[in-house]
Amino acid sequence: MPDPQPLSKPELNRSFSELYRTHLRDVYSYAYYRVGNHHDAEDLTEQTFLQAYRHYERALRESNGRPLRPWLIRIAHNLAANYYRDRARRPESAIEDAAVISAPHTTETLVEGREELGQILTGVQQLPDDRREALIMRFALGMDNREIARALGRSDGATKVLLHRAIKQLEGIVGGNGSGPEAKQRQEDEP
Amino acid sequence: MSTTEFEARLRAALHPVEPPEDFVVRLERGLVELHELATDELEAWELRAMRDPRNWARPAAAAVVGAGAGAALVVLRVRGRHRRRRAQAGNVLDLAERTVRDLADEARRLLPGGD
Numbered sequence: 511m512p513d514p515q516p517l518s519k520p521e522l523n524r525s526f527s528e529l530y531r532t533h534l535r536d537v538y539s540y541a542y543y544r545v546g547n548h549h550d551a552e553d554l555t556e557q558t559f560l561q562a563y564r565h566y567e568r569a570l571r572e573s574n575g576r577p578l579r580p581w582l583i584r585i586a587h588n589l590a591a592n593y594y595r596d597r598a599r600r601p602e603s604a605i606e607d608a609a610v611i612s613a614p615h616t617t618e619t620l621v622e623g624r625e626e627l628g629q630i631l632t633g634v635q636q637l638p639d640d641r642r643e644a645l646i647m648r649f650a651l652g653m654d655n656r657e658i659a660r661a662l663g664r665s666d667g668a669t670k671v672l673l674h675r676a677i678k679q680l681e682g683i684v685g686g687n688g689s690g691p692e693a694k695q696r697q698e699d700e701p
Numbered sequence: 702m703s704t705t706e707f708e709a710r711l712r713a714a715l716h717p718v719e720p721p722e723d724f725v726v727r728l729e730r731g732l733v734e735l736h737e738l739a740t741d742e743l744e745a746w747e748l749r750a751m752r753d754p755r756n757w758a759r760p761a762a763a764a765v766v767g768a769g770a771g772a773a774l775v776v777l778r779v780r781g782r783h784r785r786r787r788a789q790a791g792n793v794l795d796l797a798e799r800t801v802r803d804l805a806d807e808a809r810r811l812l813p814g815g816d
Binding site for chain 1: 702704707708710711712713714715716717718719720721724725727728731732735736
């Protein structure tokens, strides 16, 4: 099949602007939950879009019409990995400010209190990197299994298992039995 | 608590975070500047390409029109640097002087035997 007609420069710019407008909040949310504070989340978001801009034409060509959100999140994921490697640190144990916890929730009735929300967020930060990322992509960004699989470079099946285990482990942590030595041992025993 | 309930709470805890307004302004300004830099680079490439006779075939038509593609490129390139000159210039006279000097330099570079 012949390659699709390449976009002109103005078309490419318009298309990138659209991608930026549509996914700025996704990238920022991912970055925020990944690094735990606004300052570093801004840095990470900026670097993600600068890098995306540089490689956009090729990504568009190679995407074969598939959505580019997983590609964008993958850039953020790789940059975040470098961020931790360079600074030799893990994400902060608690999400930086109370704004996240006290922000108005549309699902307020489902959440019993701030304390529980705080526990969940702290629990998410205690998860291994891949599980934490999968949960952020699913619940903060609303990505489906296929999108998460593409962003993490895994198969759909492996992603489904990853999500299942992440939720189970988090349930254990929040329930008070998931962060101790036995839980860590259980996690290591899992294939 | 069932897993479905737990997932609902997880969804509520991990709600999307809006980027701060001032950051969005900064980010968009950065992207526009990057785009302009890329455009500048493209113009510079066009200018370099014009100095190679093998690339003269296409602009030949423009040359016939009058001023020629080279002159058009000089203007394009010089206009592209206008903002930087404006930032450097102390006053309007200084800016005009810098612009004329830039035009002359650019034209010299395009002339046969220019560097």
